Amino acid sequence: MKDFIFLILVSIFVSIPNAKSAETFEKISITGKVIDNETKLPLEYATIVIKSLNGDIVTGGITDVNGTFEIQVSKGTYNISIEFISFKTITFKNKEITGNTDLGIISLDIDAESLEEIEIIAEKSTVEIRLDKKIYNVGKDMTVKGGTASDVLDNVPSVTVDVEGNVSLRGNENVRILVNGKPSGLVGLSGTDALRQLPADAIEKVEVITSPSARYDAEGTAGILNIVLRKGKAQGFNGSITASAGNPDNFGGSVNLNYRTNKANFFTSTGYNYRNAPGNSSNNVTFFDELGAVSNYRNEKSKYERENNRFNTRFGIEYFLSDNSSLTGTVLYRKSKGDDISTNVSNELDLGNILNRTYERVEFEDDDDETIEYALNYTKDFKKDGHKLILDFQYGKSTENSLAFISDYDTYPSYIENAPEKNSTDEESKDILIKGDYVLPLGENSQFEFGFKADLNQLNTDYLVEDFDENTNQFYNNTNFSNTLDFEQNIYSIYSQYGKKINKFSYLLGLRSETTDRKINLAQTNENYNKKFTELFPTVNLGLEFNDSESLTLGYSRRLRRPRHWFLNPFESRTSETYVRKGNVNLDPTYTNSFDLGYLKRWEKFTLNSSIYYQHAINNIEMVQTEDIRLINDVPTLIIIRNPVNLSSQDRYGFEFTTNYTPFKWWRLNNSFNFFKSVTEGEFDNISYDADNVSWFTRMVSRVTLPGKIDWQTTGFYMGPSEGAQSKREGMVSVNLAFSKDIMNEKGTLSLNVSDLLNSRKRKSTSYSPTTESVGEFQWRQRQIMLNFTYRFNQKKKRERQQGDYDGGGEEEMFKA
Template sequence: MLNNPILKIFAFVMFVNVMAWGQASEKPRPDGTMKMGKISGIVIDNTNGLPLEYANILVYRLRDSVMLTGGITNTSGIFTVDDLSPGQYYVKVKFLGYEPMYVSNVRIQPDKPEVNLGKLHLDMMTVKTADVVITAEKDGIVHSLDKKVVNVDKNYSSTGGSATDVLQNVPSVNVDAEGNVSMRGSSNLTILIDGKPSGMSALSSADVLNQIPASQIESIEIITNPSAKYDPEGTAGIINVVMKKKGVTGINGQITAFGGTGNKYNGSAILNYRLNGANFSFGYDNRTSNFTSFSTNSRNSTVSANSALIEQDVDGNSLMQFNNLSLGFDYTFNEKDNIGISAKKRFHTFGTDSRTETRNFNSAGLLTSDYLRSSDGPRNMGGMEYALNYKKVFDGIGRELTADITYTDFYMNRDEIIRETDYLSGSLIKPEQKTGTDNTNHTYTVQTDYTHQLSSSSKFEAGHRSLFRTLTMRNDYLLFNTTSGIFEDIPLYRNHFDMEEQIHAVYSNYTGAVGDLFKFQGGLRAEQVYSEGNLLTSGETFNNDYFALYPSAYLSKQFGTDELLLSYSRRVDRPNNRQINPYVNLTDSSNIFFGNPKLRPQFTNSYELGYMLTLGKTTITTTGFLRTTSGVISNITSIGTDGVTRTTFANVSRQNDAGVDINSTIPVFPFLRVNAGFSYYNIRFEEDAANSIKSFNDNNWTAKLNSNIFLGPGTGLQLSLNYRSPYIVAQGNMSETFSVDLGGRKEFLDGDLTVSFRVSDLFNTLKQRMEVSGNGFTAVLDGKRESRMAFLGVTYRIFNFKAKEQKRDRDSGGDMDF
């Protein structure tokens, strides 16, 4: 199926790649002299061995201490400072919250123009007061112009929870009362795990994030305007979950156990064994959570005289059990080549018991029916994920090639029993109903990425990604035959749907600088999508093939320690299988749902202008943004003369989102650090009369405040406040939400043992109201999910003796000449 457009672009990218590679080799300058010297190295967090991004590198002339030049580390902690004349220098390395490091006696000679400083380990900053020594903690949230990084270990208010709980307190990110995640007002986002798709594409973002325990997460990256290197899926941006990894020699790991109110428990174990070039890893986690919920729904209709008013009360109880098991092995042959293989097994159960009382009133206000609808049946899901990874590091700094092959085999099945009984007599109104669901998802992904750091200010990236996905959905509807005593299949409501999808992409990025004036990055991603749906029950087929280009551009200017960034990217929201499958969901006979196989992707142009201001130890990041979206995919609800509301999806009009984020990190006192975030955004939606959507112009905002109090070595408290104003949706509006979380921890045994606690939604205020209207009806929905919960748990870290000896050597400065 691959033909001209994609092949031509792939050939062009490879041609540019070869040309850039050749130009990077050592060549004489036009005046006949050779290139001048350079200093390179890698900056590492001494606590966990992970690279530090955005660390500042300053190069001083030794004889008069004049600062000549500098740079910053990339995502791998790597830096390169070039164009240095032969001579003697010293280097200063600094990063917020860490002790600065000085490397003296750095000499560049004509015959040895390149100096590699190797790994530079930075220690956490310590502050002495009258009676106590306080070790500065890594910021819970680190702000930069292109992303936000949430350090989960410093986020006490997510203790015992999941990735969803971590995001609850992140600026620009909102989590509603049902656990749904959105960024800057949009829920269309992409979830990555360690920079790769989650392998659970059949699930919603809320379900994916809720399955990942916070105890196994190192950090979460929020990227609102990704470059062409990333998959363009997700018009609001990307949430990348970085899992914990241990890399020191010997046996090391972490074991956690937590218990919470209302029958909530979770535990996890991460073990790693590294010897010479071989590394073995094991991970397991379990989460068992019981949640209760209650909601009411009141709907008025002018279309149906017999159902002029419908009132519903819904009680729900959910028991969720998540289990994840992972095994991995990788081997480094010669410090240049690494190959790894891993396998992950997931097996989850969502047990749901729901009871809905429905009262129908006619136009005269008389009660015409009062019945109880109950449904129960666990939803089982799981599968396997296999990965083969290769990494090649070339000579020099910042030049590498990675290749990854991934296969995921995911399933989901459920048998749900539905009963409708008269509320007063308890007798069945209609025979028992049964819905059977059996879905599978098989996905192959092949990806290669090449990075070449041409100099301290220029870099070339190129890559390719192909995804092959096969989805099968089997939904059956059965009625109980009271005569035969068995459930009988009803072919009229049967839905068997298959979907085949291929996405082939190539990309190229170039990063450079124009002297000291500004830095820039330009990128282009080309994608060819082939998508075919087959409704087996009717023989209908649906095709949605398209070719699209996704450019990105960045322009930045440094003003001392401050920085200005202008960026642009094009994003897409591709319809998922749930949105296009025309299967009619009859779980609630008064409110039915079905997909639209004619949906097309929606495209978004995203613009951002940001400024990072540094005032001493305080940083303030201000980002203005604009998103323009065409062919918006939206829920559309209508009501028929039978009084039943029907909800589906449609491509509607245009939407423009504009706003500003202001985030700051303020060390108020040595023992108190505050992260504050404020987001304001305006949403303009054009009228779409065909789908009963009126134009609207809505202003809303969110505010978040995280206060971290350091009470001594390894002891701290965190108080988090979250507020979201009311906001408008396509056919209605949502109410405001407010919550307060409290967390804390205490370390023992020289940091090996940590006791943590958390209380979420301290004042039990997290609830939601939605008001919806359309042709002939208005509705009000009030919902409250169990949100006030308390957790208490312990974490034990396992480090081998040799690793501790190495840490003490580094603490004493034995590995560096200061």
């Protein structure tokens, strides 16, 4: 409770800084384009710093992907510097600005003396603001060192990752996860597990897209999370090596290498990790008779021992066909092997809490996962700035094979060895993606865009459950649970959008059409469930810049959530015989209309980014709970079954803000807060699932530079309680701690981080049905301590610019989607 109160007070404190409003006066524009003098390619993220004649920084900005920039200033005389790491700085001294000024094409030359100080992991501002998204840069977050993609996402504003690894955006799990703007084998067949296999060091940034434009897939009713992987851009050969060790057992290493010449860029990222992730859960059930009186109890406790060996490698070549075109090929290979033991102990008690029976169920499971993916990208920049063509082709194949042996024992009142069980899953997925995007500028302040995409997916799941026949001493196929699922889903999309900037007002209007062709075959019964439909998805994004430090955005998008194959597959989980989960082949997509109003304000030391949002969903997919009586070891037993259905409509309202505050040069504070309410209406099997839920979460990050140039970062997170039609979940607090020190003349970095310092990251919930009440607790991973060492060669880690130097911790580009 003290942690909860502390987080609330700090959230309020950083939200009310004593900041004076920025001056407002007439502005004029300084524009230009920055290129590499040797390759003639545009330099993205080149820095423009505008200073007064006495040396004070007035304003500034950075270049976009085309190397262009536009900065607004008042009339006056300035010193204007154009900088890019490892290049010589160009300065326009005593430049008199009396009207809109075009500095033209600015060519930067390589600085040979600084090649050993190339910045690969840039410590840029934590969050950059665009018209339709926020960009979270991973480089400066110490608490994810040695971690995974799940750890990275769990530190991104607006995003939460629960104890099972499920990702939510603004409290909504219906989020689309992309890698480099496309579906990827890095997300794998089982989504959340694959995110735990991707090392954090391979990630450059995460884009949080809450109001996607028509360029993006319509999938994901909450929005899109785009994970952008690192690819070095610096000339010459450079790289980094990282090693990590932790407790519980966690050992790993990764290598990131890059070699760039005038004609080609070679890059690779390879990592290996061994992890032992112990977890636990409990589920205590109270049973009621027809009159509502307590009849008996069942208490279950489970322990999970998970050992995983994971290997990832990704390498590619970017070949510059000309000054304005390039061809990039990448290969991804991912392999993992897991040895898991799940032990479930159940106690059955009578009305007086007297123990009647104890039985134990132990599952030994071996998992082998493998993914290979090939990708090819062609990019052509035409003579006019912003005029470009991008073509993508991608092929991926993933396999996931698991074999489980389940033993079952009665241990009280007498020891009985019950018949064992075996089950196996062989899963194979093949994916083909073909995609094209064409951008055509129309004049100086408007552009037209057109694109297409074909996303073709085939998946086969063979699920076999075998029971043991004591008469023959052999296993036989239990056809009540075994099944084979053939799943094919092809999605064909086209889109178009138009954007224009009129003085300080910008708009981006788009329309996307998606045709979904879904085919499901259950081989065991030869049943077919086919659906084909075409839907239109309009998008609107509006922006208004009041001045350099204040802006307003408004976004609308229609989205959908297609059920994934594990929601469609009707097989039952077998870890527990009394609490099972299964899919539903008849699920339809969920459709959502989303509105988002955002406000950004910057002061000298403080930045506030806030938004109000509303989402209306129909065909909402909800997990419902039913009951059945089955014979288990010849004993009639009540079984709880959970499965998804298109149950309800839902209205979701919310408010969120993110703040960046730098009270001193040695102390920085970042805070995010999200409050939301959801109203659900629906009925299933004569049971009302109406729910009115209010919840919230907040995350506070404090970064302090201690004496000796030791960085200390503390992250506190609190998720408020929530309530559904059949369940309640308690609030949850967690704290991460990290220390970092640069050594070896800043070529090396040593860091220590503690994940879940209080060992409190546990989901505690209560579920209800007409005849039961279940109280559960689940902890995926216990507290973890990690020691990490990174060594950089032909690079040098740079200190970041203090927030407020020129852009207050972010940037805004009207048309960069």
